[in-house]
Amino acid sequence: MTPPEGRRLVGNRVLTTLLVAAVASVALLPFASLSPNRLVSGQPVMLWQALAGWQFATLALIGILLLVAALAGPLPRRIALWLSLGATLPLLALDLQALGAYAHRALAEASPAARVSQGATFWILLFVSALIAIDALQRLRLGPSGRALYGVAALAVIGVCFSGELLSPLSIMREFANQRDNFIDQLVRHLLLVAGALLPALLIGLPLGLLANRRARLRNGLFSVLNVFQTLPSIAVFGLLIAPLSALGRAVPWLGELGVSGIGVAPAIIALVLYSLLPIVRNTYSGLAGVSTGALEAARGMGMTPRQILWRVEIPLALPVILSGLRIVTVQAIGLVVVAALIGAGGFGAFIFQGLGQYAIDLVLLGAIPTIVLAVIADFALQILVSLSRPSGTR
């Protein structure tokens, strides 16, 4: 994978490219913006205008360390990789700390309505440190536990920055302070919608996957019906469910009392279940189909009943594939719930669409960023679960 390290100057071209991108962004793009109030777009503030002397010196030091790590000569390869991995954490901390400190200073002498927002360079430095970490983790070939450890360390750095008053003067954090109770409500609602969809999807999908495995004739028809739902745009499915569900809610009063109506939770959950079925059924089917005939014959030879074979041999062996399906649908459902806010189901999408309607960018970000974080964390956690579910010896 790594090219021969002969007389070359640059040892790590990925890291070099990322450093060049970071320097270009520092030179050309604003680090923050300062605006007189919430709705007006702000004046750009460049990094060297925003940073105090010691912060700039620290940033330069981190940059030089990363440059040394990128060169072929000075350091042995693994030490250079550990150095670049280690440097991402102070870079992340400095990026957040510098933004918060600038906001404190700038707002001390501005009017109370003034707002400080993060700029492109802030995001790019964040992104670059994530990419450096990903590259270093891959080259060091760290296993799931090493990756999880780094992830926890990065989350701890972010957590410390958010815990105090450091970032509270930022525009988006003020929006958060205004919406704190509402934010927690919507978070809980978002998670409940995801869970409320995944549970029935698993209860229906797992038996259907088993059925597809046992009855070959059903398989193709089942998969092509389920595939149609994956193809349809989510908002169209939500929209098309409104009319029948509101008719149902009116025609059958006890269903209406249970909350079955055209808008809100009922169409959201139904649509999410329909979307989640294909990955669950497909992965259950292919997980079961991947169990070797040797293992099945051995189980039969030991005198196990078909039921015992299913529970003690087939399901444990198929579990990693089934859980990968769960990983796909969980991440997918977290994203689809955003759209469900358009039919009044709530969740973080409510902030996004309310913010878009009022042209309140901070409110949009208050919905969008937590959704992305939620999806990435769910993906990461289920990825670790998948690798833990592999039978020992095949990990």
Add this chain to the structure above:
Amino acid sequence: MSGAARSARPLRAASAGNGVLLILIALLIALTLGMAQLEPLFRALFPDLGNPLYARDSFLNLMLAHIGLVLVSSLISVTIGIAAGLFVTRPVGREFEPMVSSLAAIGQTFPPAAVLAIAVPLAGFGFTPTIIALSLYGLLPVIQNTIAGLGTVPQTTLEAARGNGMSRWQILRRVELPLAMRVIIAGIRVSVIINIGTATIGSTVGAKSLGTPLIAGLVGNNLAYVIQGALLVGLLAIVTDLLFERLERRYAFGV
């Protein structure tokens, strides 16, 4: 696109599928052009609505705007995505391959609607942020499948091509790309289908699309608008998916 549909004719099963596809295409065109003729039907279904037919724009214009959004963004994603996939599978860019692959994998966990929302502070409202969000998001499956598709070409095949005295360019054009094409097209299919859905939500950031009547109906509590938009966009997605299925089958060598 009709060429792709025609090519699958020899198979009996495929020709039955072609019938369904043709009916759906006819339905899509008829509904796009003739939604206005259905006004009495919508009036009967929704007697409470004063205005049961979306009339602020013609459905043909909305359909063309929607297809335009998807076409422009998909062209950008396909061009950049295939170029990036080729770059990281050549010796010169191989060092970047693990990072680009994991970037494509992580990026796809981002909800498309959130990506669309984040494009607004960067590019304002309207056509541009929607195109940016759709192109960026659509890039990821194309890159992923280009890398995967080129990775399926057996080493022995490449050695045979080299042994035949083919240049690197010839090997790429005559061996690698044709063998990888089915997987690359599968990636483009995923990208285009996601973009058809996200373009619908694009109307919340001010881009004209088939989502415009749908969202207007949701906001204004007009179910007829919702159904008109949802029917058309749903049909568009299914027809596009079936066309890509034909196209993929065309590149299946003995699979």
